[in-house]
Amino acid sequence: MNTINYIKMQLYSLGENVGIARIAAAAFAAQADLPISVIDEIKVAVSEAVSNAVIHGYGSNCPDGRIEFEMLLRDDRLEFIITDFGKGIEDVSLARQASYSTDPERMGLGFVFMESFMDELEVESKTGHGTTVRMYKRIHSPKTH
Numbered sequence: 001m002n003t004i005n006y007i008k009m010q011l012y013s014l015g016e017n018v019g020i021a022r023i024a025a026a027a028f029a030a031q032a033d034l035p036i037s038v039i040d041e042i043k044v045a046v047s048e049a050v051s052n053a054v055i056h057g058y059g060s061n062c063p064d065g066r067i068e069f070e071m072l073l074r075d076d077r078l079e080f081i082i083t084d085f086g087k088g089i090e091d092v093s094l095a096r097q098a099s100y101s102t103d104p105e106r107m108g109l110g111f112v113f114m115e116s117f118m119d120e121l122e123v124e125s126k127t128g129h130g131t132t133v134r135m136y137k138r139i140h141s142p143k144t145h
């Protein structure tokens, strides 16, 4: 699989950076020939993953917390990879279930959105070490300029 473009950003774990990652994802996805509605879905999925890193990985605003955000444009898909080095998830399959949240104030729908808006979702996590979320979206072909 050929990589056509790659960007890696490093973010402080701050709520403000969720919106910045979201805009960056939309700009990156615009390289593929996708309808606006699909770009909107990618924005939501990326926001959910980055906000999980901020809220759950590091327990809200924490400038010492680092989040890596990588975006790849391949021949046949876009990839978005969000990594935090925070507290990790004890049981990933439980966390991915609809309505499951460790915070009673939350809906527990972040992973459900990521799963339904993207073609594939992979979650890797180790307690005390952090979490990596990989999301893939199929594309027909990158735009040619």
Ligand SMILES: Nc1ncnc2c1ncn2[C@@H]1O[C@H](COP(=O)(O)OP(=O)(O)OP(=O)(O)O)[C@@H](O)[C@H]1O
Residues within 6 Å of the ligand: 048, 052, 053, 054, 056, 057, 058, 084, 086, 087, 088, 089, 095, 096, 100, 101, 102, 103, 106, 107, 108, 109, 110, 111, 112, 131
């Ligand atoms: N990066 C992460 N680090 C640690 N725990 C996480 C991380 N991402 C998710 N989790 C755990 O997985 C649970 C489910 O995440 P999900 O995004 O589906 O729901 P939520 O964040 O609790 O609620 P919502 O996204 O609807 O506001 C979280 O409550 C949290 O316990």
Ligand SMILES: [Mg+2]
Residues within 6 Å of the ligand: 048, 051, 052, 109, 110, 111
């Ligand atoms: Mg969430």
